Amino acid sequence: MTDRLRLRISPCPNDTFMFEALLNGRIPTQGLAFEVGFQDIEELNEGVSSPDGPDISKISYAVLPAVVDRYALLDSGSALGRGNGQLLVRRRGDRSPIRRVAIPGELTTANAMLLRFFPSIVDRTPVLFSEIAAAVERGAFDAGVLIHEGRFTYERHNLELVADLGALWERQTGLPLPLGGIVASRELPAEVRRTFDRVLHDSIAYALEHPTVSRPFVREHARELDDEVIDRHIALFVNRYSLTLGEEGRRAVRELTGLPDLRLGWEPLHGS
CATH class of the missing domain: 3.40.190.10 (Periplasmic binding protein-like II)
Incomplete structure (x- = not known):
């Protein structure tokens, strides 16, 4: 469908847990291929803020307003919930x-x-x-x-x-706290953004249905290797909002970012 997409995520267990299936061929990727890099969250935020940013990246929700003209928020892949704040x-x-x-x-x-x-x-x-x-x-x-x-x-x-x-x-x-989300470059064709969003959803669903399969990949990248800590991390940050933001998740993101119109994925924000 396209060249290898430059994908950037963090090495933290919630990201590696969610992305393991699509990166390791456990689910169909609908013709998409990836060149993946693992970076600290501030490096990820700086990456999407640069002119030559990646095609797809994890970001902090706080940086979304600054990059919304160049990156579209995807519906899947968010770290958002209750009881998970800093x-x-x-x-x-x-x-x-x-x-x-x-x-x-x-x-x-x-x-x-x-x-x-x-x-x-x-x-x-x-x-x-x-x-x-x-x-x-x-x-x-x-x-x-x-x-x-x-x-x-x-x-x-x-x-x-x-x-x-x-x-x-x-x-x-009264809302869940949005921590981080996945964005895709607006330079990518709309169909590629739409397809990646679906594939990521399927990857997360696979991980939740087969929670032990990803453990070697998660441990390979985790800063903290204690299995109990990894399990608590995944349980806290990967949830129903990770599969799809839903209306409550979108309201929470609007509250945090101040963006009045949060249409997702392959649709441009602000109707442009």
Whole structure:
């Protein structure tokens, strides 16, 4: 159908779990082929912000408004739900003022949530998400915002919870929190975007129906190799919204991004 699509996702268990079937030939890909790269979420956000961005990419929802003219949000592949938000943590027992905070990237939804609920914290430093807990533990920062596996393992680093940003969002909006989604370049033919959306849906459905098949692939890329942590990560971030956003998911994305019209996939946003 087309040349190999440049696909970029994170190495985190929710992404590798969802994409394993389509990348490893377990489902028909309808003529699509892929050149895949694994990147940290901030690298993914920067990639779609560049002129020569990938064809398809995972992004933080916070960056969607900046790239919506060039990338269309797909209906499948989102990390969106309840009880899955970012955690603001600090060293256990530390009661000094929080001034310096490590964040997983300036373009991330985590940073957007910190700004939304703690606007007075202006000293925010991007740090690779998997290194934030250790950096806070050794005193390099007063606090850090944890995403992905970090929310399950921070107590190992002698850290304690300051605020669950996702819980704050849910109390304020009544909606699930949109963390990340999959976008496709508007330079791709509409039929290619439509086909990829269907294939990704089928890949996620296959993973949910055969949850153990993807484990070697997931472990190959995971930063945290503990099977219990991987299982908790997948269970939290891969859900019904991953298969399809649905009306509630679209309302949540509109609330976070401020985009008034969120028609998906092969349809252009804003009717253009």
